[in-house]
Amino acid sequence: MLQRIQTIWLLLAAVCGFTTLKTSFYIGSIGAEPANHLTAMSNIWLMILTIVTATIAVVSIFMYKNRPLQLKLVLSTIVLSVIILLLYFAQTQKFAVGGFALTSLIAVAVPVLLIMAASGIYKDEKLVKSVDRIR
Numbered sequence: 001m002l003q004r005i006q007t008i009w010l011l012l013a014a015v016c017g018f019t020t021l022k023t024s025f026y027i028g029s030i031g032a033e034p035a036n037h038l039t040a041m042s043n044i045w046l047m048i049l050t051i052v053t054a055t056i057a058v059v060s061i062f063m064y065k066n067r068p069l070q071l072k073l074v075l076s077t078i079v080l081s082v083i084i085l086l087l088y089f090a091q092t093q094k095f096a097v098g099g100f101a102l103t104s105l106i107a108v109a110v111p112v113l114l115i116m117a118a119s120g121i122y123k124d125e126k127l128v129k130s131v132d133r134i135r
Helices: 005-019 044-061 067-092 104-134
Strands: 026-029 036-038 097-100
Touching: 005 044, 005 067, 005 104, 026 067, 036 067, 044 067, 044 104, 067 104
Parallel strands: none
Antiparallel strands: 026 036, 026 097
16 A cells, blocks of 8 residues: 555645645735635535545545545545635635735645656556456
């Protein structure tokens, strides 16, 4: 399980996903209010999708015996993480003044890590199929 690099990528994606629940994506103000921090906890849809994405990343670590299912889970999680980023950007439009926090890179890292994991899973599946063909 831990011998495969995609396990590391999935674990990092899950950690980054859960970290975005508390770290700021955008810091700005709406009107005369003081600075607000946009996190995944500030919107119900962001919170739900973030928890689902990180949980699927953790669950897919343990699906190493069923690589096709694991690949499908990771690909669907990539789609969810892109939707999360789009929701983040939609939420930033509500702010009058502000800027992106440095910790917003954590949210951007999630789909990148998931793509790297999907690539590793695909390579493993391709290798297993080629070995089966030789037999």
